[in-house]
Amino acid sequence: MRFAPFLFWAVVVVALLLPSLRRRMWPRRPVTDELVKDPVCQTYVVRSRAISRWRAGEPVYFCSAECLRRYAALT
Numbered sequence: 001m002r003f004a005p006f007l008f009w010a011v012v013v014v015a016l017l018l019p020s021l022r023r024r025m026w027p028r029r030p031v032t033d034e035l036v037k038d039p040v041c042q043t044y045v046v047r048s049r050a051i052s053r054w055r056a057g058e059p060v061y062f063c064s065a066e067c068l069r070r071y072a073a074l075t
């Protein structure tokens with residue numbers, strides 16, 4: 001039980017430092033989680049989970065493969 005106070009403070013220090021460490025290691029994460037609009041069903045999707053296709057030099061994002069298929073059929 002001699003190490004119990006040390007372990008407690010180690011956990012407290014790690015818990016306090018972890019958010020700033022994560023921000024330093026992945027600073028672009030909030031940008032990749034930006035919301036994008038699906039042009040087919042008008043739904044907003046998180047960019048990292050959306051299906052993207054390049055059209056006329058710009059990325060277009062879809063919520064599902066079904067919307068991508070419908071978009072491809074329209075254009």
Ligand SMILES: [Zn+2]
Pocket residue numbers: 038040041042043062063064067
């Ligand atoms: Zn959709």
